[in-house]
Amino acid sequence: MTKPLFFLGLISIAAPALARDPVLSPPINCTLGDTCYIQSYVDTDPGPGAADFTCGTLSYDGHKGTDFALPAVIDLWNGVDVLASAPGTVIGTRDGMEDFPQGREGAPDITGKECGNGVVVDHGDGWVTQYCHMMKDSIAVQEGDRVSSATVLGQVGLSGLTQFPHVHLSVRHNDKTIDPFNPAGTVACGPDAILSGTLWDRDMVYQAGGLLDVGIDTTVPEYEAVKAGTAGAAAFTTQSPALVVYGFAYGSRAGDVLRLSIFGPEGEVISQDAELDRSQAQLFRAIGKRNPGTWPTGGYSATVQMLRDGTVIDQRETRFQIAP
Numbered sequence: 001m002t003k004p005l006f007f008l009g010l011i012s013i014a015a016p017a018l019a020r021d022p023v024l025s026p027p028i029n030c031t032l033g034d035t036c037y038i039q040s041y042v043d044t045d046p047g048p049g050a051a052d053f054t055c056g057t058l059s060y061d062g063h064k065g066t067d068f069a070l071p072a073v074i075d076l077w078n079g080v081d082v083l084a085s086a087p088g089t090v091i092g093t094r095d096g097m098e099d100f101p102q103g104r105e106g107a108p109d110i111t112g113k114e115c116g117n118g119v120v121v122d123h124g125d126g127w128v129t130q131y132c133h134m135m136k137d138s139i140a141v142q143e144g145d146r147v148s149s150a151t152v153l154g155q156v157g158l159s160g161l162t163q164f165p166h167v168h169l170s171v172r173h174n175d176k177t178i179d180p181f182n183p184a185g186t187v188a189c190g191p192d193a194i195l196s197g198t199l200w201d202r203d204m205v206y207q208a209g210g211l212l213d214v215g216i217d218t219t220v221p222e223y224e225a226v227k228a229g230t231a232g233a234a235a236f237t238t239q240s241p242a243l244v245v246y247g248f249a250y251g252s253r254a255g256d257v258l259r260l261s262i263f264g265p266e267g268e269v270i271s272q273d274a275e276l277d278r279s280q281a282q283l284f285r286a287i288g289k290r291n292p293g294t295w296p297t298g299g300y301s302a303t304v305q306m307l308r309d310g311t312v313i314d315q316r317e318t319r320f321q322i323a324p
Contacts, residue, residue: 022086022127023201024180025149027169028068028156029081033205036080037212039069039166039250039281042179053182055189056208057279058251064177065132069166070156071212071248072229073101076135076165080156084121084147085129085169092120095139099158115168116160119153126175132168133160149201164227164282171199181206209251210314212282214304216262217244220286227282236322238295243269244288247304247316252276252283259305260287264322265298295322 030036041052043063052059070080076099095117100107110116115132117139122128135157141147156167171178179185180199198204213229215221218240221231226248236243245260254277261271274285299321306314 021183021199022123024085024129024171024199025083025201026068026204027083027085027129027131027153028167029083029152030068030070032068033207035075036068036070037207037210037250038066039164040065040067041181042066042177044179044182044185053179054206054208056206056251057253058208060281065130065168065170066180067166067168069164073158073165073227074229076156076158082119082131082134082153082156082167084119084131084149084151084153085171086121086123086127087146087148088121088123088127088129090119090141090143090145090147091122091128093139093142094118095134095137095154097136097159099136101158101163102161103163110160114161116162117154117157118160121147121153126173128172130168130170130172132170133157133162133166135159207251208313209249209253209256209306209308211247211249211304211306211316213248214302214316214318215246215248216300216302216318216320217246217286218242220244220288221246223284226284236295236300236320238297238322238324240291240295240322242288242290243295243300244286245270245302245304246284246286247306248282248284249306249314250282252278252280252306253308254278255309257307258285259303259307260285261303262289262300263303264300265296269300297322297324 041059043050043059045051050059050061097117117134118132120130134154138154140152171180215232217233225231245262247258256276258274262269270289272287301319303317305312
């Protein structure tokens with residue numbers, strides 16, 4: 001079992017922006033920083049590059065929404081609800097598309113249907129929100145329905161143009177994309193970008209990259225298993241062939257470091273820094289040690305830290321036992 005220990009380098013963001021603007025709640029029933037996270041923000045770079053509203057790297061060229069993501073594919077099957085972000089009227093829905101990540105063999109043709117299964121809500125005065133990539137057969141509303149911010153629209157899925165489980169929230173005003181974290185479009189970086197307020201109904205936290213999971217296995221796991229949330233050994237004995245710790249992270253920047261460690265009853269088993277050489281939306285690293293002949297029985301811990309400019313920005317730990 002993994003648990004987040006702490007988060008550093010955060011920006012708390014207060015709301016709202018202007019009285020006439022809609023007030024939005026997060027479109028997903030989860031706890032940010034625990035059972036979900038924000039993978040990507042609206043691209044604020046008008047050129048061929050990409051930048052989020054803080055001038056950070058959590059976006060990609062042309063991205064027109066905010067991606068509220070689940071840590072692993074396996075989390076989908078818990079049935080995570082997608083909620084309307086504000087009161088309004090449903091003006092469009094789509095359902096029936098398969099939950100299948102793009103880029104994998106057998107992925108369906110989604111041309112013209114990149115949003116996947118989704119819902120569009122009209123909030124009046126030219127304001128519209130759109131919810132994408134929802135689970136097949138989960139859409140719970142139909143055109144003409146009135147909704148509140150507590151209305152369940154469906155569930156998080158993997159339909160359309162996506163490679164990870166999330167709901168993509170687009171906010172538009174008179175057909176113009178609006179960043180709910182920076183509705184005024186302030187040309188600034190860091191905290192200055194949000195001094196004019198947001199559209200959110202609560203303080204939101206900007207996490208500039210972090211860890212999604214830490215696990216232990218007896219071999220380096222396949223990346224697909226890590227992303228799915230199915231990696232990791234269930235039990236260990238004194239004869240297990242190796243101990244491997246892996247960390248699954250998002251939002252890396254060139255120069256970041258993942259520090260991976262295992263400690264046992266007799267102290268350090270292995271500890272190593274893995275320097276990251278480029279920005280990546282998601283990644284994982286693993287280190288391990290072969291069995292020296294027998295592992296001491298007892299309690300062990302595995303820790304992964306993500307460091308940026310020498311400062312720990314996130315840390316996760318898991319504990320396990322080695323039995324005779």
